[in-house]
Amino acid sequence: AQKITQTQPGMFVQEKEAVTLDCTYDTSDPSYGLFWYKQPSSGEMIFLIYQGSYDQQNATEGRYSLNFQKARKSANLVISASQLGDSAMYFCATRGAGNNRKLIWGLGTSLAVNP
Amino acid sequence: GAGVSQSPRYKVAKRGQDVALRCDPISGHVSLFWYQQALGQGPEFLTYFQNEAQLDKSGLPSDRFFAERPEGSVSTLKIQRTQQEDSAVYLCASSPFPKGANTEAFFGQGTRLTVV
Numbered sequence: 001a002q003k004i005t006q007t008q009p010g011m012f013v014q015e016k017e018a019v020t021l022d023c024t025y026d027t028s029d030p031s032y033g034l035f036w037y038k039q040p041s042s043g044e045m046i047f048l049i050y051q052g053s054y055d056q057q058n059a060t061e062g063r064y065s066l067n068f069q070k071a072r073k074s075a076n077l078v079i080s081a082s083q084l085g086d087s088a089m090y091f092c093a094t095r096g097a098g099n100n101r102k103l104i105w106g107l108g109t110s111l112a113v114n115p
Numbered sequence: 116g117a118g119v120s121q122s123p124r125y126k127v128a129k130r131g132q133d134v135a136l137r138c139d140p141i142s143g144h145v146s147l148f149w150y151q152q153a154l155g156q157g158p159e160f161l162t163y164f165q166n167e168a169q170l171d172k173s174g175l176p177s178d179r180f181f182a183e184r185p186e187g188s189v190s191t192l193k194i195q196r197t198q199q200e201d202s203a204v205y206l207c208a209s210s211p212f213p214k215g216a217n218t219e220a221f222f223g224q225g226t227r228l229t230v231v
Contacts, residue, residue, distance in 0.1 A: 043204060043224045043225045044222055044224040044225070045206060093157075101148070101212055103158070105158050105159070106157050
């Protein structure tokens with residue numbers, strides 16, 4: 001079975017500073033993927049970044065980077081140069097290999113960016 | 116539009132009423148997912164389609180929940196005899212998988228169902 005743990009219910013960050021959102025995972029699949037999504041108050045889940053379990057390098061997408069530590073089973077999201085529009089819920093999720101493509105989600109972290 | 120479209124955005128149902136939630140996936144996307152997101156929680160998987168085939172319905176909480184995708188595009192999630200615990204946001208997502216490289220799923224804005 002797969003499980004995602006996000007231990008930070010809420011986080012605050014000053015505008016223009018960096019913030020790290022924690023995610024640990026548990027899976028028995030040898031091959032898996034890790035995702036981060038942003039959910040603003042409008043409700044839509046917006047894809048941010050993906051890390052494959054066999055990727056040699058940490059994933060980066062613009063201001064988003066994923067600090068992937070496989071031995072520790074952690075996949076923390078780093079947001080650099082925070083903007084007011086980054087205020088939202090952030091969810092970490094995992095997906096196993098094979099035809100079953102469903103995502104298993106954490107409880108999320110609420111991020112507030114202060115001006 | 117080019118994204119996943121869900122309707123209605125909001126639905127208030129009286130307990131015991133049947134409801135139908137619609138999802139228009141991105142054109143050409145083979146895979147379609149339904150998730151249920153209770154207040155303050157992460158989404159929980161309900162069911163998964165590849166084209167018109169429902170390959171996984173293990174997340175449907177009871178036999179009151181039924182989903183279909185008869186022509187492999189638009190999908191409908193139906194909830195019969197709604198109960199208060201059904202109140203949640205229902206998210207639909209689509210993905211090109213198994214066509215193309217490994218990609219994320221694209222989500223609609225969800226339908227917020229409130230059962231009173």
